[in-house]
Amino acid sequence: MATGRTHRPATRSRGIPEATVARLPLYLRALTALSERSVPTVSSEELAAAAGVNSAKLRKDFSYLGSYGTRGVGYDVEYLVYQISRELGLTQDWPVVIVGIGNLGAALANYGGFASRGFRVAALIDADPAMAGKPVAGIPVQHADELEKIIEDNGVSIGVIATPAGAAQPVCDRLVAAGVTSILNFAPTVLTVPDGVDVRKVDLSIELQILAFHEQRKAGEERAAEGTGPTAATRGKESAKQGPDGDVPAVMPA
Amino acid sequence: MATGRTHRPATRSRGIPEATVARLPLYLRALTALSERSVPTVSSEELAAAAGVNSAKLRKDFSYLGSYGTRGVGYDVEYLVYQISRELGLTQDWPVVIVGIGNLGAALANYGGFASRGFRVAALIDADPAMAGKPVAGIPVQHADELEKIIEDNGVSIGVIATPAGAAQPVCDRLVAAGVTSILNFAPTVLTVPDGVDVRKVDLSIELQILAFHEQRKAGEERAAEGTGPTAATRGKESAKQGPDGDVPAVMPA
DNA sequence: GGATGTGAAATCATTCACAGCC
DNA sequence: GGCTGTGAATGATTTCACATCC
CATH class of the missing domain: 3.40.50.720 (NAD(P)-binding Rossmann-like Domain)
Structure with a gap:
């Protein structure tokens, strides 16, 4: 969104996905905390946990910045802090x-x-x-x-x-x-x-409304579980993983 | 995993995409403003403009809720306000x-x-x-x-x-x-x-950092555009992978 | 052995473009 | 004629799974 400029990146490979950019601050915060505790290196698994994402996503994100890790070891905390800061433009005020x-x-x-x-x-x-x-x-x-x-x-x-x-x-x-x-x-x-x-x-208010939507959905599922559901609860089986974002129907009569 | 059968063609399944849910509050706000001005109906084009999205996206979003519009005419403002409110769970406090x-x-x-x-x-x-x-x-x-x-x-x-x-x-x-x-x-x-x-x-601070990233990128492009001269590309040091060398100082935590 | 880096696959989201209805 | 509703196409993001290197 926004953007508009479809100009080709002159220097190539500066194309970091927007979704990745939005997570870099999260990684940076987690890394800064590690840095303050003088932790020298961290694995993608540990850092991902601290940032609240999964490790595959984190590694993919970092791969857009370059190869800053060491196989079998992990990432150097100080070095990564610097690289991400630079990428985000935080080395200037x-x-x-x-x-x-x-x-x-x-x-x-x-x-x-x-x-x-x-x-x-x-x-x-x-x-x-x-x-x-x-x-x-x-x-x-x-x-x-x-x-x-x-x-x-x-x-x-x-x-x-x-x-x-x-x-x-x-x-x-x-x-x-x-x-x-x-x-x-x-x-x-x-x-x-x-x-x-x-x-x-x-x-x-947008954030609250999004929460209300999910809250309502939860309440609906609960009710359906209690065995009331006359209507469309019919096709609710659909599983759902244990992800934080469930899915599926919430039934609501009109 | 279980299932995976997600491409249900069903006409009214209750699985509203998360991205759509996140935009419903936006539509609702725009519709409420129209309602206060007693506007009776609105086209997808107009409403999309008011909500800051494009009309195809808006129509697709609404299609997940049901067929609430009238071809050739548009959407009934009051009716849509109610439907979206209900979907978001705002008919209760x-x-x-x-x-x-x-x-x-x-x-x-x-x-x-x-x-x-x-x-x-x-x-x-x-x-x-x-x-x-x-x-x-x-x-x-x-x-x-x-x-x-x-x-x-x-x-x-x-x-x-x-x-x-x-x-x-x-x-x-x-x-x-x-x-x-x-x-x-x-x-x-x-x-x-x-x-x-x-x-x-x-x-x-996450939002500011994301803005800073784009801001920095803009500044870079600008420089490249007006600077004309042979900029960075002069070195043989391939781009991307492999970061240090060039302009990367040791470390500079704060 | 252990953990990164990354193609390929799967999933999710947006946009196109047009049939269908008013 | 105008505008919605939606398959199909395209694009973006996430996840998988494994070759690769320390």
């Missing part, structure tokens, strides 16, 4: 602005893991003049009028939107116009952006 | 507990869209005795000692974890032991749960 300093924006500003690795909160921005100058997480809030100037002065390319839904698209437009090309959106709304700009969204 | 009432937990408690549709904050729980009784978002915080009792008394099956990373797994274990079967985890850590329990995670 990314200045980030957070727009919308309400409850959520303030919580994000205070979030420690933020500044710790690769990211730096360059500015907090809010539309409320009453907020201006007030320090949040030790950083004074600036007024939205300054947005463009802040982006340019700090060379910000990543913006976090934590405004109410109604303000998100206008804020997004201004961020993009000022040069931001990656946006993390916490507002419960779909953002429209030009090609070349990446948007990722974090949406509480 | 899910009591939810939030554990860990720091900055983030408080922000979540205050999040409006929470209570609005299908979910109800049954309790706020924190381990800090000083928090006990303090109202957050109009709800008094209760002490962690009460956790099991609260879960049981309210029939809570969905829990939200907003504690520091270190507390997340123990809290998770207690929630699960008390009967919670769906967890939304905001703590930056991998949770281990028994089969039958669903976990979804929301992780700021």
Whole structure:
């Protein structure tokens, strides 16, 4: 998704699958924990367990980065930490602005893991003049009028939107116009952006609704097991492995 | 393995793909907005645009739910709202507990869209005795000692974890032991749960790292595009496999 | 012996393209 | 004429299983 650029990769082999990219931060976190405990090497099996994936997937993921392991031994923890950090672009510091300093924006500003690795909160921005100058997480809030100037002065390319839904698209437009090309959106709304700009969204209510779906399915299966099921429970045999994602029918009368 | 017979052509089997489930909340939100504007019907094209997906995907998604549209016309907004709500399990109210009432937990408690549709904050729980009784978002915080009792008394099956990373797994274990079967985890850590329990995670730093990866890639392409000159390819050192040599310093942990 | 790296197979998801109905 | 619903084609991701190397 997003993307649009179908340009051929000039240097070849930089084509890491999106699904793999999304797991690299997980591996990095697990590796960092091992590193802090001075563990020198780790096997794909152990690391996979720590990251919550299976080992075949992890090995395949790493194979896209290169051959960084040693057969019969495993992976060098420090070396892998460096390679993944580099791949993710964390060997440089990314200045980030957070727009919308309400409850959520303030919580994000205070979030420690933020500044710790690769990211730096360059500015907090809010539309409320009453907020201006007030320090949040030790950083004074600036007024939205300054947005463009802040982006340019700090060379910000990543913006976090934590405004109410109604303000998100206008804020997004201004961020993009000022040069931001990656946006993390916490507002419960779909953002429209030009090609070349990446948007990722974090949406509480979507996550809850997905959980509710599965929760309902579980409840339905339970009921069916109790032997009520008049309807379609007929073709429910279908097995299902023990995977965390079960499957199959949940019957619901209308 | 068992079965494997998954290519059932059946017209209405209840096996909705996970990817589709994840988009239903998006459709629902767009439809709710249309409903509030009293729009009676909508085409797949229009709705897809509002939800930020393409229309073929949307139609395919809806086809898993049933044939709820009218050829030549489109979908009845109210009817679809109801069908999707029902499919997601939102025609009932899910009591939810939030554990860990720091900055983030408080922000979540205050999040409006929470209570609005299908979910109800049954309790706020924190381990800090000083928090006990303090109202957050109009709800008094209760002490962690009460956790099991609260879960049981309210029939809570969905829990939200907003504690520091270190507390997340123990809290998770207690929630699960008390009967919670769906967890939304905001703590930056991998949770281990028994089969039958669903976990979804929301992780700021993972999202930022994914953005950084793409951001870095963009910067690289840009450089390559304008730089013209003979860049990296100059060396004979084949690409991919085999990393070190070139530009890889020893190690640089932090 | 032990664990990586990777083709090949299996599974899952998206997109195409058009028949079928209004 | 317009738009849905869906097989078939294509693409992406996961899993298998084993040759390969330390």
